[in-house]
Amino acid sequence: MITGKTKTLAVIGNPVAHSLSPVFQNAAIEAAGLDYIYTAFPVTDGKLEAAINGMRAMEISGLNVTIPHKERVMKYLDSIDKDAEILGAVNTIVNKDGVLTGYNTDVKGFVGGMKEKGFEPKGKKAVLLGAGGAARAIIWGLIQEGVASLTIGVRNVPKVRPLVEYFSKYMEITLLDWSTAEFETALEKAELLINATPLGMCPYVETMPPVNWDKVPKGILAYDIIYTPAETLFLKTAREHGCETLNGEAMLVGQGAESMRLWTGIEPDTEVMKKALRQALEERK
Numbered sequence: 001m002i003t004g005k006t007k008t009l010a011v012i013g014n015p016v017a018h019s020l021s022p023v024f025q026n027a028a029i030e031a032a033g034l035d036y037i038y039t040a041f042p043v044t045d046g047k048l049e050a051a052i053n054g055m056r057a058m059e060i061s062g063l064n065v066t067i068p069h070k071e072r073v074m075k076y077l078d079s080i081d082k083d084a085e086i087l088g089a090v091n092t093i094v095n096k097d098g099v100l101t102g103y104n105t106d107v108k109g110f111v112g113g114m115k116e117k118g119f120e121p122k123g124k125k126a127v128l129l130g131a132g133g134a135a136r137a138i139i140w141g142l143i144q145e146g147v148a149s150l151t152i153g154v155r156n157v158p159k160v161r162p163l164v165e166y167f168s169k170y171m172e173i174t175l176l177d178w179s180t181a182e183f184e185t186a187l188e189k190a191e192l193l194i195n196a197t198p199l200g201m202c203p204y205v206e207t208m209p210p211v212n213w214d215k216v217p218k219g220i221l222a223y224d225i226i227y228t229p230a231e232t233l234f235l236k237t238a239r240e241h242g243c244e245t246l247n248g249e250a251m252l253v254g255q256g257a258e259s260m261r262l263w264t265g266i267e268p269d270t271e272v273m274k275k276a277l278r279q280a281l282e283e284r285k
Helices: 022-034 048-058 071-075 082-087 106-117 135-145 157-167 181-189 233-241 249-264 270-284
Strands: 007-015 038-043 064-066 090-097 101-104 125-129 149-154 171-175 192-195 221-223 244-246
Touching: 007 022, 007 082, 007 101, 022 038, 022 249, 022 270, 048 071, 048 101, 071 101, 082 101, 082 106, 082 135, 090 181, 090 249, 106 135, 106 244, 106 249, 125 135, 125 181, 135 149, 135 157, 149 157, 149 181, 157 171, 171 181, 221 233, 233 244, 249 270
Parallel strands: 007 038, 007 064, 125 149, 125 192, 149 171, 192 221, 221 244
Antiparallel strands: 064 090, 090 101
């Protein structure tokens, strides 16, 4: 029951009506018996500073931040967590007695999905396909977990080189054109293969990155950060090739679960969150 004591959490962005965060976050809140409610607030360009001031004024306990505000919001906060600082983006804000701290939970969401699957990335040879919006969190997560090597295969090497140079101070990263024989050699040694491209996402479900599956070792983990559809063509092909597979549902729920921990201090039930997410995705079909 919502009362005058109920604490507010929300996601802000533009647009934000499509967000599934309220679905699985409220499921977690209900399962934990917390006196919170999670909603969505559309915040248009030019209104971000006012929205953050409103967070303080109305004592909103926490916010998730999505496109296009993840970078812009940082200058309005009192402090920034290390992950968010390195990634240059905030997706979670915690309000503690009017002091606003920005975090980025994408890293823990990405890594947590693998570990929940029983896969330990430390010491593994990782190959990343593409360098889209989630690539920064993926790269930083792999670096922190201590992968043995990281190769990134892309269509446009010059475009991605600044990103690789930024993270190269933490570990040596190999950047290759994914159509080359050199990249196929990297595939032969891979123990973890990640798709960070939008290829295969609804409605373009018949597409995937150009992977020569004859070069991919059987039994490795193929991880696609897409969650619609639940099994992309990339994952379907990987499964048929004999790979273990994991979709982006784990990363989405994982980053949300980490936000809930930061706001409330409780350990949310991720299975409840996943069930709510799957049901909402089914209803959208």
